[in-house]
Amino acid sequence: xxxxxxxxxxxxxxxxxxxxxxxxxxxxxxxxxKIIGFAEELNELDTDNVEPTTHVLELKNxxxxxxxxxxxxxxxxxxxxxxxxxxxxxxPNILE
Amino acid sequence: xxxLDKKISELHQLLHTKELSVTDIVDAxxxxxxxxxxxxxxxxxxxxxxxxIKAKQLDEKLVSGADRGLLFGMPIGIKDNxxxxxxxxxxxxxxxxxxxxxxxxxxxxxxxxxxxxxIGKLNMDxxxxxxxxxxSGFHPTHNPWDLSCVPGGSSGxxxxxxxxxxxxxxxxxxxxxxxxxxxxxxxxxxxKPTYGLVSRYGLVAFASSLDQIGPITTSVEDNAYLLQxxxxxxxxxxxxxxxxxxxxxxxxxxxxxxxxxxxPKEYLGEGVQSDxxxxxxxxxxxxxxxxxxxxxxxxxxxxxxxxxxxxxSSSEASANLxxxxxxxxxxxxxxxxxxxxxxxxxxxxxxxxxxxxxxMLGTFALSSGYYDAYYKKAxxxxxxxxxxxxxxxxxxxxxxxxxxxxxxxxCGAMTKxxxxxxxxxxxxxxxxxxxxxxxxxxxxxxxxxPIGLQIIGKHFDEATIYKVAHAFEQxxxxxxxxxxx
Numbered sequence: 001x002x003x004x005x006x007x008x009x010x011x012x013x014x015x016x017x018x019x020x021x022x023x024x025x026x027x028x029x030x031x032x033x034k035i036i037g038f039a040e041e042l043n044e045l046d047t048d049n050v051e052p053t054t055h056v057l058e059l060k061n062x063x064x065x066x067x068x069x070x071x072x073x074x075x076x077x078x079x080x081x082x083x084x085x086x087x088x089x090x091x092p093n094i095l096e
Numbered sequence: 097x098x099x100l101d102k103k104i105s106e107l108h109q110l111l112h113t114k115e116l117s118v119t120d121i122v123d124a125x126x127x128x129x130x131x132x133x134x135x136x137x138x139x140x141x142x143x144x145x146x147x148x149i150k151a152k153q154l155d156e157k158l159v160s161g162a163d164r165g166l167l168f169g170m171p172i173g174i175k176d177n178x179x180x181x182x183x184x185x186x187x188x189x190x191x192x193x194x195x196x197x198x199x200x201x202x203x204x205x206x207x208x209x210x211x212x213x214x215i216g217k218l219n220m221d222x223x224x225x226x227x228x229x230x231x232s233g234f235h236p237t238h239n240p241w242d243l244s245c246v247p248g249g250s251s252g253x254x255x256x257x258x259x260x261x262x263x264x265x266x267x268x269x270x271x272x273x274x275x276x277x278x279x280x281x282x283x284x285x286x287x288k289p290t291y292g293l294v295s296r297y298g299l300v301a302f303a304s305s306l307d308q309i310g311p312i313t314t315s316v317e318d319n320a321y322l323l324q325x326x327x328x329x330x331x332x333x334x335x336x337x338x339x340x341x342x343x344x345x346x347x348x349x350x351x352x353x354x355x356x357x358x359x360p361k362e363y364l365g366e367g368v369q370s371d372x373x374x375x376x377x378x379x380x381x382x383x384x385x386x387x388x389x390x391x392x393x394x395x396x397x398x399x400x401x402x403x404x405x406x407x408x409s410s411s412e413a414s415a416n417l418x419x420x421x422x423x424x425x426x427x428x429x430x431x432x433x434x435x436x437x438x439x440x441x442x443x444x445x446x447x448x449x450x451x452x453x454x455x456m457l458g459t460f461a462l463s464s465g466y467y468d469a470y471y472k473k474a475x476x477x478x479x480x481x482x483x484x485x486x487x488x489x490x491x492x493x494x495x496x497x498x499x500x501x502x503x504x505x506x507c508g509a510m511t512k513x514x515x516x517x518x519x520x521x522x523x524x525x526x527x528x529x530x531x532x533x534x535x536x537x538x539x540x541x542x543x544x545x546p547i548g549l550q551i552i553g554k555h556f557d558e559a560t561i562y563k564v565a566h567a568f569e570q571x572x573x574x575x576x577x578x579x580x581x
Contacts, residue, residue: 008460012460013456016414016443016455016456017421017439018444018455018456019441020444032456032457035406035457036460036470038402038406039403039406039474041403042400042403042473043473045397045480047476047477047480050476052475053475053478054305054475055305056305056530056531057291057335057531059334059335072198072199076198077198077424079196080194080198080424080425080426082423082428083428089424091423091435091438092432092434092435092438093433093434094434094435
């Protein structure tokens, strides 16, 4: 039985905001199925009483003073914008 | 001997006695680049005009007798996922083809404060995903020892440029071996520091809990110089550690008497080529001769590292790379008429295949219903892998093994033997998962291609790694070999 279906791949692509053609979805289904199959070897290990590691350093909330500091100017912030108008990022229609 | 074959300390002596100027060094660097880079293809962007101006300014500083930085006048190449103000930074991706950062990464600021000259930006696998530089969105880089072979990856060009003598040293980044594996393939010295030692501010994130910036050089001494300049806490990176930075150069004593070395049996097992094993055994003999002792040890969860790494790094990447949406910077597709479609088209046109595959895997592993089975499971196995190292380090000062199971391979050959390809990463990935530091130093050849010795240390004990690496280097001739280009 395959671990991931083509419909699931299309759903994941939508979540990831990637456009995939039918052919690409086919290919990705096969490739992801193999990778996930490989990853399932982790199930050999009993990890019921193991704490997950999110970070190797034991860091807790890193706090700093809430002080006013220099920020970037509007011109700098807009420097790499693909489309802009009146100092704001311009995007296509959001509401149809 | 060319200027660029000298060490930092030697060049500083020549600058001090005025036998050499910074302009001479920078001129020699660009001469060399123009001579060989059409073969190696390491650079994506050259910063030539500015470098020559900077050289003049530093020469004036030399004459004036003002205080000089630790790396005064030294030319450096920077991997193209580290942002440089006003210098194009692409991550070797079409999605950032024309991106000009508006600030410098903290490491770049520190290098500038140390009086280096930024020569240019170096090629890589797109967003640091890959082990051969063949995943660059622009062009592959070639191995200076054999141009038909890969330089490794993802910091392949950072290693190739140093090996080819195009720059004295470079910065790379290492998420699963991306500094050490190319350093091994190109016969140079590459260090992945302890997670948190070097600021990641301005490093375009791939897998935030694994990524570290580190130095690539021709000698251990130069490597220590470079780390000295970039290490240390940075308020702009909340994961950067607050630790005292030792004098790394002071650790280069050549003295390893009484040092206890653990050699994991998993690192010399199936899939590791016999001549690689032989070079490692020879290296252990050298260290024994200097008074160190070694014993076989076990890192029993090593075989689970690769699956753990792929799940965690892809999950983190899928979140990190969601920022490339065609709104504030980067490529925007013209083939769309609403916002969601614009996101999808821009990302699909801008990202290469490997990047898309990993985003898909990560999004899947994090998606509702699968999170516990894949992502959380991998985080738990990560704990077991980390504990393997902790246990060995209770009895041993360093862990030693090969950096990679084989030497470099031919361009285009990577899909032919997936097992060897997987094994390629198996010796470097556990180090990132555990967050410990490790170096790769040249330890000989396999059919004319370099092999790397990997020395792994305890958290924040880069000084001991350098001590061992330097003692080994000084007792052998491997680092003196240069590729013929």
